[in-house]
Every structure is written in structure tokens, then in C-alpha cells.
């Protein structure tokens with residue numbers, strides 16, 4: 001059985017201190033000692049690295065992870081993978097803020113990996129690469145079905 005490379009456990013060491021704020025789980029005579037005295041410390045193992053963390057720093061880590069995840073969800077509502085069906089209408093705004101409305105007219109991508117779209121604002125047919133979707137903010141206006 002392979003050893004778990006990512007674990008979080010209560011530290012079993014009698015003498016340990018937080019990797020971030022130096023909070024320690026033992027009494028010290030040194031009045032100048034940095035960090036506060038805490039009862040519990042945690043050991044976060046990531047691969048070969050071991051980080052000792054106190055409650056507060058563990059909380060901060062959790063907040064940072066949550067912020068990171070929510071930031072990612074906001075910037076890419078479709079998780080980077082946009083699934084459009086034939087007939088789906090959507091608006092795509094590019095980096096310059098130009099927004100057009102499109103209708104997906106070919107669910108199948110061509111051999112070159114291009115997707116067929118009809119620009120409803122200009123009435124022009126366009127073929128776009130998958131990168132095209134990643135470079136734009138895409139908002140589905142109307143879900144397509146099996147029309148056509």
C-alpha cells in the first residue's frame with residue numbers, strides 16, 4: 001500500500017512550534033521567545049515536506065485556499081471547459097470588452113478542432129478554436145437542444 005502523501009494530523013511531538021508564527025506547545029523560561037504558548041499543533045505533510053501549524057495558521061491556510069477556489073470559480077464559470085450544444089446561444093466578450101451574440105451551429109468540431117459559430121450580430125459564420133472560448137467571457141443565453 002502506498003503511503004498517503006498529503007496528511008493532516010495533530011502533532012505528537014512534545015516539543016514543536018508553528019512553522020509560520022512560532023507558536024509552541026511547550027513551556028519555556030525564555031521570556032523573549034517568539035510565538036505564543038498553545039496546547040495543540042498540527043502536522044501537515046505534503047509529499048516529503050512537513051509543516052507544523054497552529055490553529056490560527058491552519059485557519060488562515062484554509063481561508064486562503066477558499067479564496068483561491070472562489071476566485072477561480074468567478075473567473076471561469078465553466079471551469080475552462082465550455083460545453084455547448086447545437087442551437088445554444090451565448091454572448092462572448094473579448095478582452096477589449098467587445099461583446100457579440102453567437103449561436104452554435106455545429107456541435108461537432110472539425111478535424112482542425114474548430115467550432116462553427118454564427119455571429120448573430122453580424123450574421124457572419126465563423127470558425128473558432130477552443131482557445132477562442134478561453135480568451136472570452138462566455139455567457140450562455142439560451143441552451144440549445146437537438147434542433148437543426
Ligand SMILES: [Zn+2]
Pocket residue numbers: 018019020021022023053054055056057058
Ligand atoms: Zn501559527
